[in-house]
Amino acid sequence: MGFKSLRSKLIAIFVLVLSLLALATGLATLSTMKRDSEAQATEILNVATKVLRQALDIRAEQLSDSVRILAADFGFRRAVATAEQETIESVLQNHGSRINASLMLLLSPQGQLLASSDIAISMSDITPLFKQTVSGSNTTVADIIILNGQPYQLVLAPVKAPALIAWVGMGFPLDAPLAQEIKSITGLDISFVTKETNSIQLKSSTLDPAYQQLLPESLPLLLQQANTPLSNTEQDYISVALPLDKLQQLWAVQHLPNQRWLSSYQQFRQQLLLIFGAALSLALLVAFIFARSITRPLDALSLFARRIGQGFDDAPPAGGNDEIGLLGTTLHTMQINIRQREQQLLYNAEHDFLTGLYNRAAVDRLLPDILAQHAGSLLQIxxxxxxxxNDVLGFNNADQLLVQLVKRLQTVLPQPLLLARLGGDEFLLVYDSLLTIAQVQGKLALLSEHYQLDNSVINIKFRAGVYHFFQSQQTVNDALRRTDIALDHALSTATHIAMYLQGQDESHQRDLTLIRDLPDALQNGQFYVVYQPKVDISKRQCHSAEALIRWQHPQLGFIPPDQFIALAEHAGNIGLITEWMLQQVLCQTALWWQQGMQVQIAVNLSVHDLLNPALTDNICSLLNQYQLPAAALALEVTESAIMQDADTVVRQLSQLRALGINLAIDDFGTGQSSLAYLKQLPVHEVKIDRAFIKDIENNANDALIVAATTQLAHSLGFSVTAEGLENRAGLPKLLHCGCDKVQGYYFAKPLQADNFSQWLLQFSTDNQSWFTAESIA
Known part of the structure; x- marks a missing residue:
């Protein structure tokens, strides 16, 4: 069972809380018991100290009584008074024997030792006690003193007859027998210790010999902290020291065994540990059962939730009335809601919201099986x-039109294998038969007429592309792309219906390749510029030319400009071409101007260029960069470009004209509204399309159109350039019509920069070969 599981966490928490509670309770209880036991031990020592002092006091009273009796004895007083030494010693011996006194003394009133039962005792030993008699000669004196190295409890009493004639004393030694006697009373071990100036000596003790050897190490601290119980880790005793004499030279040290006060504490601690162990075991069992009762339903719910996430439709686990049961009910409800939502999402993901038909995502899923199992036709309309x-009817009516169209697709036409809306107004129908143009026309005829919208009848026209597929030969992407290619080609057919033909896909792929390669081709030298002269036929001079772009693709070879320019406009890359063209042309023009060849070079602009608000600023910046006057550059614009957004184009051309740039309308005569806008255009030049020039010597209508256009342009202040002159016979016609400049293969094909320079030099020195008497007659 990993610790990450809920069961292990519940058990751990339960046991941890119980352990902390038991530990806190045990510590508090044991701490209290230990303090109580220590207090009891201190109390025992205090009681033992009192007993010791009381025992010593009782002995002192016994000695005092015996001494006073002896001092009052008539015979003893007479013997003392008469100095009968033998009688004195006999009496002292007899009285000492009666009370078991170990020491009998007789002192003179001045403190001289007259008699002693211990001959080793000197006068100096008695002096400390005798000094206590000076203050009151009629009072018995008792103290504990050290005599000849041995501690004694000694009592002195005055002997009077009636005046003070002597001091008599009796004493008991504080030795091992006394210690054993006191131990029998207190139940504690006792040691007698003497403290001299620089040493502490153990005189007697009831301790075991082993502990007696360790005792001297702790004596200094015990004597320093008198009457204070102290324990030693090396000894199993608590000891307390108390002084026995007034000079504190004799000490009694009482010892309380630790076992007496620790036994109950240790016993209780052992019981507490047993109770804690039993409680912990019980807690583990209860925690396991409790955790299992929680985690087993949760595990079942977790498994249920995982299977919901995996899409399985399982029955929920049995639940109760508690929170887990509520969770199970909630998960079951969630399962139902998720299933409904998934069904709705799946439907929405593969169906068009407006028409309810399959969408492109559904086509991508369903079409592969159809292509693998059938041969037939894809019809896209x-x-x-x-x-x-949309603009005329409004979006709502246009949507209603699509809904009505879908109803016809579903009911009027034979049911296809697949019917889908690809987007906007595009629909895909998949049939398991090879459709013909006539069959498609019949289907479209059923769909074209009588749509009711706002009490009006609407007829619509369709464009259709057809692609025939064969079993297991196409992918979805290839099939849809080829159908779309056929739909594009339908624009150029009379019936607006087209079949996909072999090779169109390759052409489409070629276009995609050109669009992909164009940006890099501009950077790696695949593009270059050629220049075609524009000859002033009235002055027989050439001071201008048109710059034309060329593309030599490394794999596809030469790409005609009309192909890649149209592709660039559709792909939004025409701006890259224009920017590159202006850079190249102005750089070359600046070089020619530096060489003294002041030619004006024209560059073609598309409608996308004219709609760029930064065009004027960019051109002005390039002119400044190459230090060229605005007159060195001419710009040509087609009529079709002007017609797309006349107002914007006119404003842009006005800004360019204000810079001093020469402006021309290219391919004039091919537009539908050229005359209407001609008077508004801020241009300098009109270039008549080559369609009217190439056969002008043989076509009188072309000559009339050119003459009329030239006269109109001149009347509006424009110069006229004729494009596409290919032979000598057309030159007199153009001179007769009044054209100012001529551009065409007759004078020169588009030339690269070096060849154009040579041609220009040749033309300026010998232009008569182009203008013979016969040609201009």
Missing amino acids: NIQKFKHL
Whole structure:
């Protein structure tokens, strides 16, 4: 069982709380018991001290009584008075024997030792006690003193007849027998210790010999802290020292065995540990049962939740009325809601919200099986000019139109294998038969007419692309791409229906390759610029040219400009081409101007360039960079570009004209509204499209159009350039029509910069070969 599981955590918490509680209780109880036991031990020692002092006091009273009796004895007083030494010693011996006194003394009133039962005792030993008699000669004196190295409890009493004639004393030794006697009374061991100036000596003790050897180490501290119980870790006793004499030279040390006060404490501690161990074992058992009762339902719920997450539809585990049961009910409800939500999400993910048809995601899922198992046709249709219908009808009516169209797709036409809305107004129908153009026309005829919208009848037209697929030969991406290619080609057919033809996919892939490679091609030298002269035929001079871009692809070879320019406009990369072109052209033009060849070079702009608000600033910056006047640059714009957003284009051209840049309308005559806007355009030049020039010598209508256009342009203040002159025969016609400049293969094909420089030099020195008398007659 890992500690990360809930069961282990519950058990751990339960046991930890119980252990902490038991530990706190045990520590508090044991601490209290220990303090109580220590207090009891102190009390025992205090009682023993009192008993010791009381025992010594009783002995002192016995000695005092015996001494006073002896001092009052008539015979003894007479013997003392008459100095009968033998009688004195006999009396002292007799009286000492009666009370078992070990020492009998007789002193003169001046303190001289007259008689003693111990001949080893000297006068100097008695002096400390005798000094206590000076203050009161009629009073008995008792003290404990050391005589000849042995502690004695000694009493002195005055002998009077009637005046003081002597002092008589009796004493008991404080030795091992006394210690044993006191131990028998107190129940404690006792040691007698003498303390001299620089040493402490153990005189007698009831302790075991082993403990007696350890006692001297602790005596200094015991004597220093008198009457205070102290314990020693090396001894199993608590000891207390008390002085026995007034000079504190004799001490009694009482010893209380630790076992007497620790036994109950240790016994209780052992019982407490047993109780704690039993409680902990019981707690473990209860915690395990309790945790299991919680975790087993939770494990079942967890498994149930995991299977819900994996998509299994299981019955919920049995639950009760507690929170776990409520959780199980909640999970079951969640399972039902999730299943419903998944079904709804799955439906929404694969169905169009407006029409309810399959969407592109569903097509990606379902179409592979169809392509693998069938041979047939993919039919993709869309409504022509549907954006215009949206603008005219409004979005709500346009949506209603799509809904009605879907109903017809589902009911009027034969049911396809798959019907889906790919987006907007595009629908995909998959059939298991190879459709013909006639069959598609029949289907579209059923869909085209009589749509009721706001009490109006609407007829719509369709564009359709058809792709025939064969079993297990196509991927979904290939099939849809080829169907879309066919739909694009339907724009150029009369029926607006097109079949996918072999090779169109390769052309489409080629276009994608060109779009992909174009940005890098601009950087790695695949593009280059050529220049085609624009000859002033009236002055027979050439001071201008048109710059044209060329692309030599390393794999695909030469790419015609009309191909990659259109692709760049669709892909949004035309700005890159224009920026590169202006850089290259102005750099080359600056070089020519430095060489004395002041030519004006024209660059074509697309509608995307004219809609760029930064165009004027960018061109001005480039002119400043290459130190060229604005007259060195000309810009050409097609009529179709102007028509897309005339107001914006006119404002942009006005800004460029204000810089001093020459502006021209390219391919004039091919637009639909050229005359209406011509008077508003801030341009300098009109270039007549080559469609009217290439056959002008043979087509009188072309000549009339060119003449009329030239006259109109001149009347509006524009110069006229004719594009596409390819032979000598057309030159007189253009001179007759009044054209100012001519551009075409007759004078020169588009030339690279070095070749253009050579051609320009040749033309400036010998231009008569182009203008013979026959050609201009």
